Amino acid sequence: MPTSSSALGDRGAPGRALRRCRGRRTGRPRRGGNVSNEVQEFDVVVLGAGAVGENAADRASRTGLSVALVESQLVGGECSYWACMPSKALLRAGDALAAARDVPGAAAAVTGGVDVAAVLARRDEVTSHWDDAGQVRWVEGAGLTLLRGHARLTGARELVLTHEDTDTRVLARHAVVVATGSVAAVPRAGGLADVRPWTSREATSAHTVPPRLAVVGGGVVGVEMATAFADLGSEVTLLVRGDRLLPRAEPFAGEALARALVDRGVRVALRASVVAASRDDAGVHLTVEHEPRDASAGTEQLVADEVLVATGRRPATEDLGLETVGLTPGGALEVDDALQVQGVEGGWLFAVGDVTGRTGTTHQGKYDARVVGDVLAARFDPRPGGGVDGPQVPRGLSREGEAGAGPWSRYRATADAAAVPQVVFTRPQVAWVGPTEEEARRAGLDVGVVGYDLGGVAGASVTGEHYEGRVQVVVDRARDVLVGATFVGPDVADMLHAATVAVVGEVPLHRLWHAVPSYPTLSEVWLRLLEADGR
Ligand SMILES: Cc1cc2nc3c(=O)[nH]c(=O)nc-3n(C[C@H](O)[C@H](O)[C@H](O)COP(=O)(O)OP(=O)(O)OC[C@H]3O[C@@H](n4cnc5c(N)ncnc54)[C@H](O)[C@@H]3O)c2cc1C
Numbered sequence: 001m002p003t004s005s006s007a008l009g010d011r012g013a014p015g016r017a018l019r020r021c022r023g024r025r026t027g028r029p030r031r032g033g034n035v036s037n038e039v040q041e042f043d044v045v046v047l048g049a050g051a052v053g054e055n056a057a058d059r060a061s062r063t064g065l066s067v068a069l070v071e072s073q074l075v076g077g078e079c080s081y082w083a084c085m086p087s088k089a090l091l092r093a094g095d096a097l098a099a100a101r102d103v104p105g106a107a108a109a110v111t112g113g114v115d116v117a118a119v120l121a122r123r124d125e126v127t128s129h130w131d132d133a134g135q136v137r138w139v140e141g142a143g144l145t146l147l148r149g150h151a152r153l154t155g156a157r158e159l160v161l162t163h164e165d166t167d168t169r170v171l172a173r174h175a176v177v178v179a180t181g182s183v184a185a186v187p188r189a190g191g192l193a194d195v196r197p198w199t200s201r202e203a204t205s206a207h208t209v210p211p212r213l214a215v216v217g218g219g220v221v222g223v224e225m226a227t228a229f230a231d232l233g234s235e236v237t238l239l240v241r242g243d244r245l246l247p248r249a250e251p252f253a254g255e256a257l258a259r260a261l262v263d264r265g266v267r268v269a270l271r272a273s274v275v276a277a278s279r280d281d282a283g284v285h286l287t288v289e290h291e292p293r294d295a296s297a298g299t300e301q302l303v304a305d306e307v308l309v310a311t312g313r314r315p316a317t318e319d320l321g322l323e324t325v326g327l328t329p330g331g332a333l334e335v336d337d338a339l340q341v342q343g344v345e346g347g348w349l350f351a352v353g354d355v356t357g358r359t360g361t362t363h364q365g366k367y368d369a370r371v372v373g374d375v376l377a378a379r380f381d382p383r384p385g386g387g388v389d390g391p392q393v394p395r396g397l398s399r400e401g402e403a404g405a406g407p408w409s410r411y412r413a414t415a416d417a418a419a420v421p422q423v424v425f426t427r428p429q430v431a432w433v434g435p436t437e438e439e440a441r442r443a444g445l446d447v448g449v450v451g452y453d454l455g456g457v458a459g460a461s462v463t464g465e466h467y468e469g470r471v472q473v474v475v476d477r478a479r480d481v482l483v484g485a486t487f488v489g490p491d492v493a494d495m496l497h498a499a500t501v502a503v504v505g506e507v508p509l510h511r512l513w514h515a516v517p518s519y520p521t522l523s524e525v526w527l528r529l530l531e532a533d534g535r
């Protein structure tokens, strides 16, 4: 049975849900009316028990530091309950049906569409019914102290925790790690904020499927949710301000995805902006302006039952007391490669995850969490002499090692600039790592680009009758290494990691030529790419 364990490391998995969660991250939390005399003190205090905070806390505690993890809502954060896990659960049934339909012998067994009630029920299981009891057990099992409540800094290494109308002082002997994540950014312009729009939270936790859904934004949330709700039976209109989907990916990826969505009945309107919005009993009324270049140029009145605003996120720093330590609330917390916040004296403030604006995915945030955890565990190692490896202590961790650490050491998040993987779980899937061709050129690299039709490899013909896909790699000719790769097609999500390994390892292409892909798999495309490059 699926669980929301994506957030956790290898030390446990959360259990099944028992009751519905009432917590919602809306509105400003109240400050407590009562002040407790109690003062709690820990070596390290981590604010936010999302996937990233959990991992940072766990890692930091491994040399024996006392670590508190503070959470105002659900332990497990956005990913487990309103983001990665429920969205993937909503997408999976449509994927499985499409895969079966493309294989003669299996296709005939597919006699209907997606079973909406079963999909929503499975999503509820995956989110543990928005109950964090299992993740709490994991936190306790990891030897961390969980503090429930909303935390605000009140100065260097000190905080106030507000829980059930009571304020408690919390002190950090060595460090505070901010891992408070991000919230959906709803634009003020166009009146969208005033029509009770869905954000990703309402979309991923929906218990009914709107007959007509308008989606604003063609980024990752927009295209995944357009796919999911089209599968569930909504008539979906995707309104995109720019001229392509997934603007951070190679252009061919967004183009292939737009074609596939249109083929499945989604209306994709590019260069379309919402300029006015209202809601009444008939639904949400949107005034959409199409740029003249678009075929449907002019102004359109669109009515939908719900509108999902998927126009990006902003760091959750507004109500954190940042002003008490000389920082400006509301913005991202700028960090260096050791995840130390810039512009704060004393080396005590760190930040990881979405709140830094440096990473926007769980996996990359957890990478930064492992780095910051090791930095803290080594820098503030409480063991006499330090540096002794034990069962819980990451191998080779030492105070001296951390002090002299450089790029690609365990104490520096070097991959954030070199090799960030992203998978978009649409149909086709889109996956990429490293810079696009254009980004690599802008960075001044001597760029070579090689592409190959993924549908042309033997593994594709085994996968399905009508497999379509494409892979494109970006090569740094000066060093003869891969710096980026993009995959589009069914089942490409798990192909990405091979490219990530090649980029991080800076494997020369003449050496990569010796990495033989198995036959007949989709990975045979690696051989074809190298051949296409004249190897
Ligand atoms: C719809 C959607 C789908 C996604 N799908 C994927 C995916 O498939 N794969 C992927 O890698 N990424 C995905 N992401 C991105 C991923 O969800 C985020 O990158 C990830 O959740 C960031 O983790 P975090 O721990 O930094 O923040 P969060 O998960 O937001 O956790 C922060 C925690 O801090 C708590 N908090 C905030 N302020 C305070 C305070 N003052 N005091 C105490 N607690 C506080 C919050 O309640 C929250 O629990 C998706 C995002 C969305 C919106």
Ligand SMILES: NC(=O)c1ccc[n+]([C@@H]2O[C@H](COP(=O)([O-])OP(=O)(O)OC[C@H]3O[C@@H](n4cnc5c(N)ncnc54)[C@H](O)[C@@H]3O)[C@@H](O)[C@H]2O)c1
Binding pocket: 187, 216, 217, 218, 219, 220, 221, 222, 224, 240, 241, 242, 246, 247, 310, 311, 312, 313, 359, 360, 361, 422, 423, 424, 425
């Ligand atoms: N599979 C995954 O890994 C996954 C899935 C979903 C989300 N995420 C992460 O969650 C984060 C948020 O995703 P997202 O899709 O909300 O953000 P995004 O930044 O990927 O896309 C937002 C889109 O909205 C557009 N936009 C911005 N302001 C607008 C406005 N006023 N009007 C119209 N369009 C506007 C932008 O041009 C952009 O195309 C990202 O970091 C993403 O990587 C990851």
